[in-house]
Amino acid sequence: MKFAPVSFKRAFSFTEIVMVALLLSLIFFPIMSLYQFATRNSMNAMASQEMIATGRKISSQIRNDLKNSCFPYQGSFSISFDDMLSVKTSSSKGLEGVEYSFFRFPSNNKTGLYQKREGAFYTQSLVKIVYRLEKSQEEPLLKLIRTEIFPGMPEKLTVLSDRINFFHIKKIQIRMKDGFHSGVFNLFFQLANPLSKIRQENIQPKEALHPMIIHEFYEVVGSDFFSLLAKFPESVRNWNTSLSFSDGK
Amino acid sequence: MLKNKAYTMIEMLLAILFLGFISIFYLQTNSFVNREAKMLAYQTIAENLAREPIELLDTYGYHQICQLDSIQIPGIKINQWQKMEAECSETGIERPAKAYSFERKVTVTKLTHAKRKALLIKVAVRHTQDRSSLFRTGEISNSGIILE
Numbered sequence: 001m002k003f004a005p006v007s008f009k010r011a012f013s014f015t016e017i018v019m020v021a022l023l024l025s026l027i028f029f030p031i032m033s034l035y036q037f038a039t040r041n042s043m044n045a046m047a048s049q050e051m052i053a054t055g056r057k058i059s060s061q062i063r064n065d066l067k068n069s070c071f072p073y074q075g076s077f078s079i080s081f082d083d084m085l086s087v088k089t090s091s092s093k094g095l096e097g098v099e100y101s102f103f104r105f106p107s108n109n110k111t112g113l114y115q116k117r118e119g120a121f122y123t124q125s126l127v128k129i130v131y132r133l134e135k136s137q138e139e140p141l142l143k144l145i146r147t148e149i150f151p152g153m154p155e156k157l158t159v160l161s162d163r164i165n166f167f168h169i170k171k172i173q174i175r176m177k178d179g180f181h182s183g184v185f186n187l188f189f190q191l192a193n194p195l196s197k198i199r200q201e202n203i204q205p206k207e208a209l210h211p212m213i214i215h216e217f218y219e220v221v222g223s224d225f226f227s228l229l230a231k232f233p234e235s236v237r238n239w240n241t242s243l244s245f246s247d248g249k
Numbered sequence: 250m251l252k253n254k255a256y257t258m259i260e261m262l263l264a265i266l267f268l269g270f271i272s273i274f275y276l277q278t279n280s281f282v283n284r285e286a287k288m289l290a291y292q293t294i295a296e297n298l299a300r301e302p303i304e305l306l307d308t309y310g311y312h313q314i315c316q317l318d319s320i321q322i323p324g325i326k327i328n329q330w331q332k333m334e335a336e337c338s339e340t341g342i343e344r345p346a347k348a349y350s351f352e353r354k355v356t357v358t359k360l361t362h363a364k365r366k367a368l369l370i371k372v373a374v375r376h377t378q379d380r381s382s383l384f385r386t387g388e389i390s391n392s393g394i395i396l397e
Binding site for chain 1: 279283286290293297313343346
């Protein structure tokens with residue numbers, strides 16, 4: 001009778017297992033920490049890139065609006081730079097409810113749609129632009145809404161961002177010769193991205209001291225219309241008299 | 250008879266080397282993403298800093314600028330590197346806090362051609378600390394012409 005050969009395999013000892021576990025933890029703990037750190041940084045960087053792209057888009061839109069800003073003829077040529085931009089502040093809610101409004105030349109005038117005949121003249125209807133800050137779902141951030149109002153057409157509303165942390169358009173006065181004042185607009189805003197939102201999609205929080213990524217944007221832009229008025233205050237302004245705006249109220 | 254073979258030293262080293270390559274690749278990708286985000290943020294500020302003096306000088310106009318013997322515009326130093334501030338004390342222009350890491354040089358040249366006069370404005374913006382890696386060319390430049 002033959003028996004199959006028996007091979008004696010030695011099992012791991014407890015000490016061996018403990019040593020292996022210790023060595024593995026020594027290797028993997030720093031690797032995992034590094035991985036987490038790198039992933040968090042990478043997520044923040046991607047969020048930053050997205051915010052910068054949004055900020056540039058908003059900045060470019062407002063820049064275009066302010067560059068083309070103008071003022072309708074209201075029976076007088078006395079326009080000051082202050083008239084170019086109206087600011088409605090909110091008394092109690094900080095930036096919420098703040099409105100910046102001004103007039104601009106229509107952006108698409110190829111078809112003559114915005115020109116209206118009044119008697120012997122053609123008038124150029126202007127567009128009213130309103131930037132308004134409203135409460136956002138992502139508190140304490142705000143929503144920036146752009147409204148385009150053109151007489152006889154429905155209002156066009158665009159939400160530019162719901163992550164505004166700060167926003168203002170400042171009027172910078174410039175003293176010209178003969179005491180005349182011109183000016184430029186100084187746009188400044190902050191976009192914020194709560195890190196908690198990034199973490200929900202990724203990893204646990206660690207930076208309680210820095211709850212948000214904030215990016216700041218600014219622009220200095222002059223109105224072509226007002227710039228001409230300031231440079232040639234004595235010139236005949238028949239081109240100004242054709243500019244009109246009527247909200248139909 | 251079965252022979253139990255352990256891992257050799259070479260196998261272990263190769264495994265470590267392989268893991269090392271993967272880690273390096275991963276960290277390099279992360280570093281690239283971070284660097285790109287930082288560069289984009291700096292580029293946005295630098296572009297605006299380069300556009301700002303042209304916008305201001307254009308508002309003043311040719312005659313206002315040229316009526317002075319030496320061109321003196323509040324907040325703008327001509328022909329010299331000027332360190333940027335988060336808020337310009339002379340004009341009140343508000344800029345991002347990171348603007349202090351930049352400096353700017355504005356050059357104004359008078360041009361005359363066939364009885365037409367103009368001013369050529371050249372603006373260069375560079376980072377005060379990181380001149381080589383942030384911008385591939387070392388600085389961002391912009392130019393504009395203001396006609397008489």
